[in-house]
Amino acid sequence: MLQLFEWLGSPPSLNDQEDELKCNIAGGFSTKSCYNWLIDQQQQQQPLIPPPPPYLCIWVKFVPPKNQTFMWLAAQNAIPTTDNLVRRGVPIQNMMCSLCNSQAETVNHLLLHCSYTHKIWNYFIGGYNVRWANGGSLEAQLQAWKFRRGRNRGRKIWPLLIFAIIRSIWEERNRRVMANKSPRSEGVIINEIKKLIFHWGKAEKWFWG
Numbered sequence: 001m002l003q004l005f006e007w008l009g010s011p012p013s014l015n016d017q018e019d020e021l022k023c024n025i026a027g028g029f030s031t032k033s034c035y036n037w038l039i040d041q042q043q044q045q046q047p048l049i050p051p052p053p054p055y056l057c058i059w060v061k062f063v064p065p066k067n068q069t070f071m072w073l074a075a076q077n078a079i080p081t082t083d084n085l086v087r088r089g090v091p092i093q094n095m096m097c098s099l100c101n102s103q104a105e106t107v108n109h110l111l112l113h114c115s116y117t118h119k120i121w122n123y124f125i126g127g128y129n130v131r132w133a134n135g136g137s138l139e140a141q142l143q144a145w146k147f148r149r150g151r152n153r154g155r156k157i158w159p160l161l162i163f164a165i166i167r168s169i170w171e172e173r174n175r176r177v178m179a180n181k182s183p184r185s186e187g188v189i190i191n192e193i194k195k196l197i198f199h200w201g202k203a204e205k206w207f208w209g
């Protein structure tokens with residue numbers, strides 16, 4: 001620590017001036033100007049920030065903010081899955097996925113590729129009668145999900161579906177890992193997902209009947 005302080009040296013003096021944010025855009029600093037500057041940097045192939053998750057698929061009407069935030073974190077691999085906890089130094093003995101118990105738990109395995117999870121995706125996507133292969137990552141899945149499928153009510157449900165699936169799988173995982181509860185079958189989770197979608201969409205006229 002002492003070596004570090006020695007290396008850093010004395011802090012520069014502030015000359016009794018007040019701190020301020022300066023920006024060469026007319027009107028001074030604003031979040032918008034900063035965001036536009038970052039986007040410009042990216043377009044000029046100078047990646048200063050990692051590409052953001054596809055926001056348009058995340059900030060979806062009817063989905064509660066808590067679930068939107070969870071999706072935003074999950075798409076950036078920032079939720080407390082076993083592999084992420086181990087990376088942060090949490091001592092965990094069993095690294096296996098609690099849903100299938102045959103592979104290590106990662107965000108993409110748990111939410112997309114696990115054999116248990118796969119049956120749930122297949123059930124709902126099968127209902128849309130479309131050819132579909134789950135994306136390699138949750139972010140890729142979100143990117144592909146922005147093109148709506150189905151007709152009429154099914155088309156309106158499509159954007160909500162991904163949130164309901166992800167949330168229900170995460171809840172089942174937490175029930176098993178945190179609360180030590182007995183596993184529920186895929187069929188029970190499918191019903192939970194249907195209930196969630198009904199709950200989120202029921203205020204809308206298109207959902208009546």
Ligand SMILES: [Zn+2]
Nearest residue numbers: 097099100114
């Ligand atoms: Zn699994």
